[in-house]
Amino acid sequence: MLSRTIVVLAISVSIAFAQSKPQSKQWTPPRTADGQPDLQGVWTNATITPFERPAQLAGKAFLTEQEAAQLEKESAQSKVDRPPSAGDVGTYNQVWFDSGTKVVGTRQTSLVVDPPDGRVPVKPAAEAKRDYDLAHIGDSYEHMSVWDRCITRGVPARMFPAGYNNAYQIVQTPGYVVIMSEMIHDARVIPLDGRAHAPAEVRSWDGDSRGHWDGNTLVVDTTNFNGKGWIATSAATGRIKGIPQSEALHVVERFTRTDPGAILYEATIEDSNVYTKPWKVSIPLTRDPQYVVYEYACQEGNAAVENILRGARAKDQAAR
Numbered sequence: 001m002l003s004r005t006i007v008v009l010a011i012s013v014s015i016a017f018a019q020s021k022p023q024s025k026q027w028t029p030p031r032t033a034d035g036q037p038d039l040q041g042v043w044t045n046a047t048i049t050p051f052e053r054p055a056q057l058a059g060k061a062f063l064t065e066q067e068a069a070q071l072e073k074e075s076a077q078s079k080v081d082r083p084p085s086a087g088d089v090g091t092y093n094q095v096w097f098d099s100g101t102k103v104v105g106t107r108q109t110s111l112v113v114d115p116p117d118g119r120v121p122v123k124p125a126a127e128a129k130r131d132y133d134l135a136h137i138g139d140s141y142e143h144m145s146v147w148d149r150c151i152t153r154g155v156p157a158r159m160f161p162a163g164y165n166n167a168y169q170i171v172q173t174p175g176y177v178v179i180m181s182e183m184i185h186d187a188r189v190i191p192l193d194g195r196a197h198a199p200a201e202v203r204s205w206d207g208d209s210r211g212h213w214d215g216n217t218l219v220v221d222t223t224n225f226n227g228k229g230w231i232a233t234s235a236a237t238g239r240i241k242g243i244p245q246s247e248a249l250h251v252v253e254r255f256t257r258t259d260p261g262a263i264l265y266e267a268t269i270e271d272s273n274v275y276t277k278p279w280k281v282s283i284p285l286t287r288d289p290q291y292v293v294y295e296y297a298c299q300e301g302n303a304a305v306e307n308i309l310r311g312a313r314a315k316d317q318a319a320r
Helices: 002-020 065-078 124-135 235-240 304-319
Strands: 041-044 112-114 167-173 176-181 187-191 208-214 217-223 250-259 262-270 279-287
Touching: 187 208
Parallel strands: none
Antiparallel strands: 041 167, 041 279, 112 279, 167 176, 176 187, 208 217, 217 250, 250 262, 262 279
């Protein structure tokens, strides 16, 4: 009888404790005037978390708090201006870079989260095409990055962190979401009215985007790529820079506002001509009300393409 009384008392105390403990509430995003979950504002995604998981972290999906702190310390120590070596014209100094100082808040070891090894499942033929283009940049503009040519950074490449200009401004109007990327100053106008994709013969560099809401998540489905772009254009993406797109590319992006200052951006990339299976990235966007997005006048004054080709022709002449 005594033991039964103790058990009943313990259960009563447990229930009372549970009732007195503060209950966590799921955060609900504010709404626009027409009822959309509000994603508006200026957001940034600069981070030192690598795009793919480094070989030395194979099998390790997340850093410990101490490991993250050590990585951030080493990154800070490496961002020091040093004079170029003899014969090297050098590059930008650190004042021009804005690649972040922190790993992402989840402490995931790569922005690629699927496959579980954090590595993009690229087919050998796609890697060979990348290597050929990068080795022949001086031969023709056709082998150069579409970013260097001021055409586009691509979809979803524009959402991948780079060395600078990692800002995005989101504006919503009834029936549309507009995502303006600081780099190259591209603006994607995404309809939300349920219209079908354009006919298959209508293709473009950035594809054809259609959006809809899945609860509080904006889902953007993009098809109809022209197959001429690159899946990634920044050196921050490591070996994935220069991997080609094909007309079979299909991208599904998800934007979920998780608290007043954060959006979780996820993108699943599928291209059966380039990858052995679909893969996914997960990148947090942080709201920065103080950030000012200035015009990125890419083409005006862009002498890079001309100078690269001119330099290559000079080398050809000298070799004769």
